[in-house]
Amino acid sequence: MSLFDMTGQVALITGSSRGIGRAIAEEMAEHGAKVVISSRKIDACEEVAATINAKHGAGTAVAIAANISSKESLQQLVDETRKAFGKITALVCNAASNPYYGAAGGISDDQFRKILDNNILSNHWLIHMVAPEMLERGEGSVTVISSIAGIKGSTVIGAYAISKAADMQLARNLAEEFGPKGVRVNCIAPGLIKTDFARALWENPDNLEVATRRSSLRRIGEPHEIAGAAVFLASRAGGFTTGQTIVIDGGNTISGG
Numbered sequence: 219m220s221l222f223d224m225t226g227q228v229a230l231i232t233g234s235s236r237g238i239g240r241a242i243a244e245e246m247a248e249h250g251a252k253v254v255i256s257s258r259k260i261d262a263c264e265e266v267a268a269t270i271n272a273k274h275g276a277g278t279a280v281a282i283a284a285n286i287s288s289k290e291s292l293q294q295l296v297d298e299t300r301k302a303f304g305k306i307t308a309l310v311c312n313a314a315s316n317p318y319y320g321a322a323g324g325i326s327d328d329q330f331r332k333i334l335d336n337n338i339l340s341n342h343w344l345i346h347m348v349a350p351e352m353l354e355r356g357e358g359s360v361t362v363i364s365s366i367a368g369i370k371g372s373t374v375i376g377a378y379a380i381s382k383a384a385d386m387q388l389a390r391n392l393a394e395e396f397g398p399k400g401v402r403v404n405c406i407a408p409g410l411i412k413t414d415f416a417r418a419l420w421e422n423p424d425n426l427e428v429a430t431r432r433s434s435l436r437r438i439g440e441p442h443e444i445a446g447a448a449v450f451l452a453s454r455a456g457g458f459t460t461g462q463t464i465v466i467d468g469g470n471t472i473s474g475g
Contacts, residue, residue: 221455225250228303229452230295230348232286233313235262237413238363241441242310242448247274249449254299255281257313286313286340287332296347305355308452309348311341311385312363316378330377337381341388345403349396356400359452362389363444364405366467382407386463393461402460404451409467411439434469 219225229246233239235257243253247270255263255270263281270279280302284295299306315336318329345360352358367375368382385405392403410429429438447464450456465471 219454220249222249222449222453224308224449224453227251227307227452228254228299228305229308229310230254230256230299230306231310231312232256232284232295232344234310235259235266238408238411238441238444239310239312240266241445242312243279244270245442245445245449246308246452247278249453251308251452252277252303253279254295254302255279256284256295258283258285286315286336286344289343292340292344293347296344305351306348307352307358309345309358309360310363310448310452311344311360313340314363314378314381316375318377319374321373322376325377333377333381334384337378338384338388341385345388345392349392349401352401353396353399358401359456360389360392360396360401360403361448361451362386362403362405364389364407364463366407366409366465366471368407369463369465369471389463390461397460402451402456404456404459404461405463406444406447406451407463407465407467408444409433409439409465409470411441411444413441429470432470432473433467434473437468439466439468 224246229251231239231243234243234255247253255267257263260283267279267281282295282298285291318325362385364385365382367379368386372379389403389405430436
């Protein structure tokens with residue numbers, strides 16, 4: 219059996235109708251997992267699920283809409299996942315919000331609260347909805363998609379950066395709590411990836427030039443380049459990895475460019 223085999227696993231991935239979340243869902247299905255496609259819009263989720271089922275067989279993926287800002291919606295997501303597949307063995311908290319782009323002094327209180335609620339509190343809720351069954355079984359994995367914004371200063375996405383730094387600490391805390399029961403919690407911190415979510419960054423020629431110049435690889439990333447790390451963390455290959463943040467940024471944070 220391959221160390222990366224996910225046969226028998228059920229992966230719940232938020233924000234998986236596009237971008238990094240979709241790439242993770244597709245790659246986990248490729249490695250044998252059943253996957254739950256979730257975002258706010260059910261039509262987009264059903265389209266992705268249908269594509270995965272056409273490739274890997276009916277019943278490989280299901281679509282369940284959820285709004286991460288609602289605790290009740292997240293609980294329904296967990297309940298419906300268990301109805302569909304009977305269990306959850308891998309959770310990927312990928313969905314996030316960033317409604318503000320600019321200097322810190324210009325952000326409204328509502329925008330700041332939305333970022334913290336959707337990027338930290340919703341992860342806290344969802345993890346604790348899923349964790350009890352993992353702890354009871356004595357195995358399972360949680361992966362939070364953070365960002366290199368959480369380890370760098372920013373003049374334009376400061377509140378988002380704060381939330382992503384908090385996600386890294388959330389993973390460390392829960393890795394300590396859950397580790398004795400065999401449940402692992404980690405983060406992935408992507409650099410600039412060509413997704414709709416990050417469009418405001420990479421569509422700006424000046425930002426793109428800076429990001430490209432600072433990267434050792436002299437380019438920005440693609441969603442599928444994050445998916446492999448998610449499979450690693452959810453599979454036996456990552457069985458001794460917990461409390462960590464895996465940086466995948468083309469060398470941005472190590473370069474002096």
